[in-house]
Amino acid sequence: MTSDQPVQPSVPPAAPVCPRHPDRVSYVRCQRCGRPTCPDCQRQAAVGVQCVDCVAEAARATPATRTALGGRVRAGRPVVTIALVGLCVLSYVLQYLVPGWTTRWMFVPAFAAREPWTFLTAAFLHSPGQITHILFNMIALWMVGPGLEQTLGRARYVTLYVLSAIGGSVGALVLATPTSGWMVGLVGASGAVFGLFGAVLVVLRRLGRDAGGIIGILVVNAVIGFLVPGISWQAHLGGLVTGALLGAAYAYAPRERQTLVSVGASVGVAAALVLASVLALQSVGLL
Numbered sequence: 001m002t003s004d005q006p007v008q009p010s011v012p013p014a015a016p017v018c019p020r021h022p023d024r025v026s027y028v029r030c031q032r033c034g035r036p037t038c039p040d041c042q043r044q045a046a047v048g049v050q051c052v053d054c055v056a057e058a059a060r061a062t063p064a065t066r067t068a069l070g071g072r073v074r075a076g077r078p079v080v081t082i083a084l085v086g087l088c089v090l091s092y093v094l095q096y097l098v099p100g101w102t103t104r105w106m107f108v109p110a111f112a113a114r115e116p117w118t119f120l121t122a123a124f125l126h127s128p129g130q131i132t133h134i135l136f137n138m139i140a141l142w143m144v145g146p147g148l149e150q151t152l153g154r155a156r157y158v159t160l161y162v163l164s165a166i167g168g169s170v171g172a173l174v175l176a177t178p179t180s181g182w183m184v185g186l187v188g189a190s191g192a193v194f195g196l197f198g199a200v201l202v203v204l205r206r207l208g209r210d211a212g213g214i215i216g217i218l219v220v221n222a223v224i225g226f227l228v229p230g231i232s233w234q235a236h237l238g239g240l241v242t243g244a245l246l247g248a249a250y251a252y253a254p255r256e257r258q259t260l261v262s263v264g265a266s267v268g269v270a271a272a273l274v275l276a277s278v279l280a281l282q283s284v285g286l287l
Helices: 052-061 079-097 101-105 118-124 131-152 154-175 190-206 212-227 233-252 255-283
Strands: 042-044 049-051
Touching (some): 049 052, 079 118, 101 118, 131 154, 154 190, 154 233, 154 255, 233 255
16 A cells, blocks of 8 residues: 655755854864864864864963962063064164154153153164164163063063153153253163163062172163263163162062052052152253
């Protein structure tokens, strides 16, 4: 006996495709979420493979590894230090290529009130025709910068560098004689570099490490600053004091209040630099 009911042909199941790349068929599935994952989205796991989305989610859920002073441990190159060196080198090249580039951005204490940006921009200039000036500063920056960048974290490291650079200019403004030193243009990253030296000195002592090498470098550079003409010891001292103060705040802040203390210290030092500059300019009637 036959049936009049039609027989429906069987429909083969659709091939599994990668959610990120729907045009790619993949029979490999993520061990965590079970979704198909193509070769470009596969990441090797302890057992099998995981998709890139699950790996990213796990990374976000994993607490970041921190240094003893709260800096986030990052693999790879010290990108902030490399960027600072790159900016200094680029600016040095522009000093040769762009007429007036040096005079536009260098710090002249007598003009500080009308050109306040030069408190910082002068730190990215160096003496044209004296390759040793930028060479020594960049070597010094590379010596201590990466370690501080890793130990303190990028945000505090950038803050330290910027405020130390400004502190160097403020030191020249406050400590130089208005009748002579205020008309001399200042260039160089020395103030910022001395700030890093001051900070690393405090950090090394906080971590119980030997700081003899840093002390020796500071003593030698201090003597050179007083004996060699054309070097502003005032800027060196201003950067050193600024960096040491910030380094102490960053290094000795209680772990549970580290962010609060760091931000408060940075704002306080910045305010002190502004106040010192205002008082110095007002004392000679330039503000």
